[in-house]
Amino acid sequence: MLLNDIISGKVVDSVYIIAEIGQNHQGCVETAKKMIWEAKKAGCHCVKFQKSDLPAKFTRSALDREYTSDHAWGKTYGEHKEYLEFSKDQYLQLQAHCKELNVDFTASAMDERSLEFLADLNVPFIKIGSGDANNFPLLKKASNLNLPLVISTGMQTMQTVDRIVQTMRESGKEDYALMHCVSSYPTDPEDCSLQLISVLKRRFPNVDIGYSGHELGVVISQAAVLLGARIVERHFTLDKSQKGSDHRCSLEPQELKALTTAITNFKLSSVPMSPEVIVQKLNGGEELEAALQHVESKTILPCELPCRNKLGKSIVAARNLNKGYRLQLADMAIKVSEPTGLTAEDYLDLVGKELADNIGEDEPILGSSIIN
Ligand SMILES: CC(=O)N[C@H](C=O)[C@@H](O)[C@H](O)[C@H](O)COP(=O)(O)O
Ligand SMILES: C=C(OP(=O)(O)O)C(=O)O
Incomplete structure (x- = not known):
């Protein structure tokens, strides 16, 4: 199944699942290949990376800042990011590997040069991460490519989401999806604000809504599907205890498999369900209830400020x-x-x-x- 099958309405009874490898490959192409194979075995439709052109994404002083985190791969943030970035040749190798395994391959375009890079690779769709959801020149440029877009909305207000939709409308772009996302790693259940999926669905009835989650475990992402998310993205790792900012809130192969199996077994004809029915169906406890608590307005949450300040x-x-x-x-x-x-x-x-x-x-x- 292709992402476009969901966005075009051709497939109505499935959810498209993206394993976000991101930078969890530790800068090693062989590890990335192993992760692709594991994600495929776990039942994902797509593996995703993060593509940055460092001087296009960051200012010189942002690259030169000291990075003292336990998760740093270099002394400065620039050295850290350089270590984790793959070359064009490595991207081509990974793309070829995905083709052999019959799993979709793409990346988020973290700046305009990376957008051009990915368009040249002819990926099946482009992801715009939350850090660029208010980067309107990038969104405009992306909307003029003949490629579907998946746009995350973490760290943004509803006003900004309205403007994203308006930008797409002005470009005549119809093949795109919006992802509900909270940019905090890991996201506490009470911050997951899952009901924003329903809010987004009501506000933009012609746009497919997905969920890019950073919480621990798989139940909250299952609930996202029962609220109507048609695309699910989760960070993926071979081992959560590894060094790197995203491993802790990532799913290991067994968990990813559990998530894809649960999602595949849902009968989407009975979706969307009410929060009460979802809690019952998933045997949820306090954490699920917290993730499903009533939310009406989309704001930048306090838990998102560290990510917003950094990225x-x-x-x-x-x-x-x-x-x-x-x-x-x-x-x-x-x-x-x-x-x-x-x-x-x-x-x-x-x-x-x-x-x-x-x-x-x-x-x-x-x-x-x-x-x-
Ligand atoms: C907002 C955004 O880009 N978030 C991404 C996607 O979720 C993350 O994977 C970051 O790249 C990662 O957490 C950064 O970690 P560090 O700063 O240690 O490289
Ligand atoms: C930052 C990203 O995603 P999200 O905002 O969905 O976490 C990304 O895909 O690079």
Whole structure:
């Protein structure tokens, strides 16, 4: 089954399951291949990686910041990320491996150059992770490719999600899905806010809604399906105790298998179910009830702030700019910046604004950088 079969409505009785290998391969292509095989055996339809072009995704100072985490693969954040990034040749090897095993292969495009890279590889769809859900130039560019999109919505307000949908509409893009997501690793049950799946389904009845989960265990992701999620993405690992930020909230092969089996056995004709029926059906306890508690509005949750501060994108200068100059679109880039600039959503509002100071390439554009 292809993602497009779900999005086009051709398949109505299945859920598309993505094993997010992300950076859990520890920078080793052989480990990644083993993970692909395990994900296939566990019943996943797709394996996903994360593709970044480091200078396009991060500013120089964000790459140079010290990374002292126990999960660091280098002294600076840039060295850490470099260690985990695969080359084009390695991507081609992994893609060929997936073809042999008949499992879909894709990655999230973490910046515009990575988007071009993945489009060139001719992946079956492109994932836009939560860190880029408010990166409208990237979304616009992605929407103009002839490829389905899966867009995560962690660390974003409903206003931003409305704007994503509007951006897709303006591009005439119909083959895309939105993923409910909470960007906290691992996400506590009470923060999972699963009922936002129902809220998103009601608000965007023509858009397929999925779930990208970072919680521990598999029951909450099963509940997401019973609420109507048609795509499920979970981080995958060979061993949760390994070094790396995502292993702890990832599923090991047996758990992934348990999840895909449970999902495959659900009768989707009786979905969506009410939270009460879901709790009963899944023999849920307090944690499931907490994940299913009533939520009406989508906000940026306090538990998402560490991820937003570390990986959220903001507006920076794309080149050296002089005091008194009036900003044009091409003068701005949207990157992970340290310190952060104005929020990425303000990008278009800055066009024509006069600069109060000189700003160097890759430096953040702040409120105080602009003469109002
Ligand atoms: C928001 C986002 O990109 N989140 C990704 C997807 O869930 C994560 O896999 C991060 O890449 C990972 O947690 C970063 O960890 P570190 O900072 O140790 O490389
Ligand atoms: C960050 C990502 O995903 P999510 O926001 O769904 O966790 C990703 O796919 O790279």
